Every structure is written in structure tokens, then in C-alpha cells.
Amino acid sequence: MKYDYLVVGAGLFGAVCAQKAKESGKKVFVIDKRSNVAGNLYTEKIEGIQVHKYGAHIFHTNDRKVWEYINRFADFNRFTNSPIANYHGEIYSLPFNMYTFNKMWGVSSPAEALEMIEKQKQAAGIHVPQNLEEQAISLVGTDIYKKLIKGYTEKQWGRDCKDLPSFIIKRLPVRLTYDNNYFNALFQGIPIGGYTKMVENMLEGIDFELNTDYLKDREKWNKIADKVIYTGAIDAYFDYKLGYLEYRSVRFETEILDIPNYQGNAAVNYTDRETPWTRIIEHKWFEFGKSPDGAELPKTVISKEFSSEWKPGEEPYYPVNDEKNSKLYMKYKVMSEKEKNVYFGGRLGEYKYYDMDQTIASALDFADRVIT
Numbered sequence: 001m002k003y004d005y006l007v008v009g010a011g012l013f014g015a016v017c018a019q020k021a022k023e024s025g026k027k028v029f030v031i032d033k034r035s036n037v038a039g040n041l042y043t044e045k046i047e048g049i050q051v052h053k054y055g056a057h058i059f060h061t062n063d064r065k066v067w068e069y070i071n072r073f074a075d076f077n078r079f080t081n082s083p084i085a086n087y088h089g090e091i092y093s094l095p096f097n098m099y100t101f102n103k104m105w106g107v108s109s110p111a112e113a114l115e116m117i118e119k120q121k122q123a124a125g126i127h128v129p130q131n132l133e134e135q136a137i138s139l140v141g142t143d144i145y146k147k148l149i150k151g152y153t154e155k156q157w158g159r160d161c162k163d164l165p166s167f168i169i170k171r172l173p174v175r176l177t178y179d180n181n182y183f184n185a186l187f188q189g190i191p192i193g194g195y196t197k198m199v200e201n202m203l204e205g206i207d208f209e210l211n212t213d214y215l216k217d218r219e220k221w222n223k224i225a226d227k228v229i230y231t232g233a234i235d236a237y238f239d240y241k242l243g244y245l246e247y248r249s250v251r252f253e254t255e256i257l258d259i260p261n262y263q264g265n266a267a268v269n270y271t272d273r274e275t276p277w278t279r280i281i282e283h284k285w286f287e288f289g290k291s292p293d294g295a296e297l298p299k300t301v302i303s304k305e306f307s308s309e310w311k312p313g314e315e316p317y318y319p320v321n322d323e324k325n326s327k328l329y330m331k332y333k334v335m336s337e338k339e340k341n342v343y344f345g346g347r348l349g350e351y352k353y354y355d356m357d358q359t360i361a362s363a364l365d366f367a368d369r370v371i372t
């Protein structure tokens with residue numbers, strides 16, 4: 001065997017594993033079926049702007065170890081995510097905070113906001129929330145649920161809010177302060193020079209091959225290394241033997257506009273049911289509208305995001321962690337544990353709604369336990 005490890009997938013989990021393996025003196029080879037590294041973090045420069053080709057990625061973490069690790073490969077700017085919601089042209093501040101409550105109800109004190117939420121929660125008769133709808137109403141009341149959550153969530157997940165698990169909405173903070181920083185994280189920012197450069201830095205000195213589909217030729221690839229770290233979809237690895245896990249996919253319509261400012265913010269969520277896209281990203285605002293040398297950029301690039309059910313052959317994005325899929329995943333997990341010398345990890349390998357920092361934490365933990 002020429003290599004100790006074959007890493008399948010050059011996304012974040014794969015890149016951390018490869019980097020840690022190299023650092024501990026192992027020989028490692030990385031393959032990816034795409035023509036680029038960085039997986040869904042991939043950024044490409046268009047009109048001087050780093051465009052997030054597979055959707056907006058804003059790095060945020062409370063984990064100092066993760067932050068220190070990732071800062072070895074990139075410097076981060078001080079971007080703070082403060083998205084806004086557009087409901088039929090009405091603009092609201094996100095995440096749900098005093099600005100949102102003020103616009104929705106005219107209230108200006110936390111006590112008044114709390115009273116409104118409590119009143120609406122009581123009227124809905126919810127005690128122990130059983131699904132996303134009930135969880136949302138108990139957190140922010142029916143008005144906000146109807147205008148800012150229901151339409152957006154049903155577009156994003158393609159399912160009724162009553163059929164979705166409540167944990168999805170718990171990702172969204174609710175604040176009784178005038179603080180519209182979306183993430184309550186200690187560390188936050190966007191890597192200067194783009195995510196692609198960051199992942200390239202992680203893979204420096206490591207052999208890799210792109211445009212290479214492991215699953216199409218696994219006999220050959222298994223021969224080059226003692227162990228395989230597989231970060232692709234777990235059900236695909238087993239040829240969907242037990243059935244398909246469901247994923248949500250996303251399609252982007254990216255446009256270059258001959259104006260300097262389209263929406264005045266990096267992210268605008270369209271929370272009504274009628275607008276077909278879920279959100280519009282204006283990429284230049286991740287870097288304060290300027291090129292790294294401080295020059296103003298005359299054009300802008302926007303991406304409209306359309307959510308759809310994943311079909312075989314498309315890119316899977318979000319695992320659908322409902323009961324049915326979680327049960328099926330557990331069966332695949334049992335199968336995966338019986339695979340000799342193959343480790344499964346990352347968002348697709350573990351069928352988990354991971355944020356970037358959780359992906360890194362999980363890969364670092366894996367490296368500590370396994371790659372020694």
C-alpha cells in the first residue's frame with residue numbers, strides 16, 4: 001500500500017482529516033468527484049467578489065480549539081451575520097429580536113414583547129411542543145410564525161411545519177434585546193481570500209485527484225491505502241441497499257448586475273410562501289463591498305436560492321433528520337460499523353445537519369481518536 005489513508009471527499013471534514021493525518025506523519029491521498037476542492041464551501045471570484053457557489057457560509061463558533069485550528073489556514077474578517085426578512089415587501093430584523101417585535105407589534109420594551117408572545121402561545125394552547133410549528137409558536141407567537149417562519153420553512157424543507165422536527169427552529173435565536181447578530185458566537189467571520197483558498201492551504205503538500213468518483217471504481221482506490229475516510233453520502237456507499245435517505249437540495253441562480261448595490265445586505269430571506277426563492281445572497285457584503293485592497297467594486301453578484309427535494313444524481317445539501325430518515329440512517333450506521341478499515345464522517349457520511357465548526361470539531365475528534 002502506497003498510502004496510510006485515502007480520504008474520499010475534499011470538503012471540510014475530509015480536508016481536516018487529511019491535514020491532521022499528514023501532520024502526524026501519515027501518507028494520505030485525497031480524491032473528490034467534483035472539479036474543485038472545498039466541497040460546498042467552494043468560493044469563486046467573479047467581478048472581484050468571492051462568490052459562495054454552494055450557498056452562503058458564515059463561519060461562527062464558540063469553540064476556541066476549532067477557531068485556533070482554522071485560523072492556521074486563513075485570516076478571517078469581522079463580518080457579522082445580520083440577515084433581514086422580506087415578507088411581501090415588509091422588512092423585519094433577524095434573528096427574532098426587539099427590532100422584529102417592535103416592527104411586528106409596535107412594542108418597545110422586552111416586557112411588552114414577552115407578554116405578546118405569552119398571550120399568543122396561550123391562545124394556541126401549546127404545552128409541550130411536538131413539532132416545528134408548535135415549537136415556533138411557543139418561542140415567538142403566532143404572528144411571527146405566520147409571517148417569518150411558516151412560508152420560509154415550508155419552502156426550504158418542502159414539508160408542512162407540523163411534520164418537521166422542532167430542533168430545526170431551535171437553531172434560530174430569540175432575543176429580548178436590540179441585538180441582530182444572528183450567531184451568538186464568540187468567534188465569527190469570513191476567510192479573507194475565500195474558502196477555496198483556505199481549504200487549499202489545508203491540503204498543501206497533500207496528493208489529491210479531482211474529477212474522480214470513488215464509488216465508480218472503489219476496487220482500484222481501496223488498493224492504494226490501508227484505510228479509507230469516506231465523507232460522501234452513507235446510503236450511496238451502500239448502493240442505496242436499504243433505500244434512499246432524503247436530502248434537500250438547493251439550486252442557485254447567480255446574476256452579475258451592473259449596479260454597485262442591489263439589496264444593501266448579504267442575506268435577505270423571503271419568508272412568504274409565494275416568492276419562489278427562499279433567499280437572495282449579495283456576495284460582496286460578506287467583504288463589506290470592497291476588494292481586499294479596499295477598492296470599491298462597481299458591480300454586484302447576487303444568487304437566488306431555490307430549495308428542492310434531492311433526486312439521485314443531484315447534489316445533496318441538507319439531511320432531513322425526521323423520524324423516518326433517522327431510523328433508516330441508524331440502519332446504515334450499523335452496516336458502516338461492520339466495514340473494515342473504512343470510517344464515515346461529515347455531513348453526508350453521518351447524515352447530520354452540521355455547521356462548519358461542528359464539522360471541524362468532529363473531524364478533529366476523529367483524528368485524535370483514530371489517526372494517531
Ligand code: UDP
Binds near residue numbers: 085150269
Ligand atoms: N427559518 C425561518 N425563517 C427565517 C430563517 C430561518 O423560519 O427567516 C427557519 C427555517 O426552518 C430554517 C431554520 O430556521 O430551516 C434554520 O435556519 P438557518 O438560517 O440556521 O438555516 P441554514 O442557514 O442552515 O440554511
